Amino acid sequence: GTAQIGVTGLAVMGRNLARNFARNGLTVAVHNRTAAKTRALVEEFGDEGTFVPAESAEEFVAALERPRRLMIMVKAGDPTDAVIQEFAPLLEEGDVIIDGGNAHFADTRRREKELRERGIHFVGVGVSGGEEGALHGPSIMPGGSPKSYESLGPLLERIAAKAPDGARTVAHIGPDGAGHFVKMVHNGIEYADMQLIAEAYHLLRSVAGYSPAQIAETFRTWNTGRLDSYLIEITAEVLAHTDEATGKPFVDVVVDQAEQKGTGRWTVQIALDLGVPVSGIAEAVFARAVSGHAALREASRGLPGPTARPLDAAEAARFADQVEQALYASKIVSYTQGFHQIRAGSDEYGWDVDLGSVAAIWRAGCIIRAAFLDRIRAAFDARHDLPSLLSDKQFAEEIGAAQDDWRAVVATAAVQGVPTPGFSAALSYYDALRAERLPAALTQGQRDFFGAHTYRRTDREGSFHTLWGGDRSEVSGA
Numbered sequence: 473g474t475a476q477i478g479v480t481g482l483a484v485m486g487r488n489l490a491r492n493f494a495r496n497g498l499t500v501a502v503h504n505r506t507a508a509k510t511r512a513l514v515e516e517f518g519d520e521g522t523f524v525p526a527e528s529a530e531e532f533v534a535a536l537e538r539p540r541r542l543m544i545m546v547k548a549g550d551p552t553d554a555v556i557q558e559f560a561p562l563l564e565e566g567d568v569i570i571d572g573g574n575a576h577f578a579d580t581r582r583r584e585k586e587l588r589e590r591g592i593h594f595v596g597v598g599v600s601g602g603e604e605g606a607l608h609g610p611s612i613m614p615g616g617s618p619k620s621y622e623s624l625g626p627l628l629e630r631i632a633a634k635a636p637d638g639a640r641t642v643a644h645i646g647p648d649g650a651g652h653f654v655k656m657v658h659n660g661i662e663y664a665d666m667q668l669i670a671e672a673y674h675l676l677r678s679v680a681g682y683s684p685a686q687i688a689e690t691f692r693t694w695n696t697g698r699l700d701s702y703l704i705e706i707t708a709e710v711l712a713h714t715d716e717a718t719g720k721p722f723v724d725v726v727v728d729q730a731e732q733k734g735t736g737r738w739t740v741q742i743a744l745d746l747g748v749p750v751s752g753i754a755e756a757v758f759a760r761a762v763s764g765h766a767a768l769r770e771a772s773r774g775l776p777g778p779t780a781r782p783l784d785a786a787e788a789a790r791f792a793d794q795v796e797q798a799l800y801a802s803k804i805v806s807y808t809q810g811f812h813q814i815r816a817g818s819d820e821y822g823w824d825v826d827l828g829s830v831a832a833i834w835r836a837g838c839i840i841r842a843a844f845l846d847r848i849r850a851a852f853d854a855r856h857d858l859p860s861l862l863s864d865k866q867f868a869e870e871i872g873a874a875q876d877d878w879r880a881v882v883a884t885a886a887v888q889g890v891p892t893p894g895f896s897a898a899l900s901y902y903d904a905l906r907a908e909r910l911p912a913a914l915t916q917g918q919r920d921f922f923g924a925h926t927y928r929r930t931d932r933e934g935s936f937h938t939l940w941g942g943d944r945s946e947v948s949g950a
């Protein structure tokens with residue numbers, strides 16, 4: 473075979489990735505369960521580069537140069553297993569199967585182990601940036617063995633996006649499921665970012681009394697500063713859009729029930745297992761869930777709330793500045809939490825993930841791309857063992873400078889009855905980390921009272937139990 477890479481699964485993502493490889497000078501074997509899609513790809517885009525169409529699995533495998541690099545871009549879950557089962561028997565030792573779908577990292581770990589035992593490299597790759605990214609340059613998060621990256625890395629580097637400093641947005645994340653894990657957390661952070669932006673919008677609308685068009689302008693201004701990011705940019709676009717049929721702001725004609733495909737939920741489920749407090753991501757997932765409970769919301773509409781107090785123009789402008797501070801501070805917290813989860817996953821599974829390099833490959837190509845990520849990269853590059861993003865001097869200073877406004881915004885939201893689960897959870901996390909003492913000491917006392925769960929003391933080593941039902945003397949714990 474002559475093809476340097478093969479792509480099977482030619483729906484939007486696979487087709488665009490195949491075109492991206494071909495446009496960058498690679499010979500690409502293409503295959504799809506339904507062969508009509510393979511033919512359509514070659515007919516429509518055949519002049520963009522060198523494609524080798526294959527109708528059968530055998531033909532596809534034969535088209536690949538060795539060691540073979542075969543990328544699967546089919547529906548995640550059972551279809552991915554079916555396709556692996558179909559191709560694995562046709563492959564030889566040293567060949568590489570790449571799964572670019574949105575697989576759960578635990579599935580990737582299982583598949584990698586099974587295929588490793590058969591001498592085949594299995595590389596789970598997180599691909600972010602949607603169909604546009606796939607075609608013009610995604611952010612790519614490959615897991616798998618270092619050996620497989622030697623053969624695959626140079627090809628992925630050709631199709632990845634370019635960060636502002638020219639670096640390609642791809643790096644070997646770590647063994648087995650590390651790439652899909654990091655992609656999962658990326659999506660969780662995306663949920664949190666979107667929720668925080670939504671809260672900022674809600675406050676500007678309900679408290680400051682701004683119109684969607686005015687808020688679009690506000691976001692455009694913010695996008696020239698430290699909040700410069702793809703999500704802020706598209707938010708301004710969406711808010712400025714007018715519905716053609718009604719002439720109303722587009723955002724006012726859309727049903728206010730947010731849907732989800734599940735990667736945010738995965739992030740929170742895994743965070744619970746790892747014991748990592750990703751409260752910002754969790755609140756974002758729950759906020760979508762609340763929005764979707766139409767009957768519950770309908771039944772609750774009559775509950776009493778505060779009387780809104782309209783702001784005058786000067787107060788509204790001042791409030792908008794405060795919201796920018798709250799948004800930025802909360803964003804720092806959600807990235808702090810997301811990177812904590814990546815570090816915890818890396819420790820749990822022995823991946824040795826380089827957090828600076830993760831931030832670096834999120835700078836372009838993906839949905840959460842933002843100027844801010846370059847500073848996160850710098851923070852982790854300067855200190856690999858940085859305990860938390862909040863321990864970085866610059867971020868600590870910035871959040872410190874924002875805190876008064878951040879508190880004012882959360883307080884105003886509470887007084888005016890505007891839900892801000894993201895801003896509030898972020899602020900509580902910040903204050904919990906800062907606290908000299910937490911009421912967890914009381915929690916321990918309660919646990920010892922009803923369940924003899926024991927506690928540790930501040931002044932002596934060991935574990936202790938108080939005889940709550942007896943004379944309340946203290947004994948040594950189990």
Ligand code: NDP
Pocket residue numbers: 480481482483484485486504505506509545546547548550551554555572573574575599600601602603
């Ligand atoms: P879909 O998830 O809609 O999957 C459709 C493709 O899967 C088709 O090529 C289809 O073949 C194939 N397929 C489904 N079941 C089987 C099966 N049992 N055996 C063989 N082939 C099968 O395609 P997308 O392009 O949207 O996404 C591909 C992957 O990329 C998914 O895992 C998705 O989660 C992930 N992804 C998607 C992003 C996006 O923005 N859409 C972004 C990042 C990742 P056929 O034509 O024969 O039906």
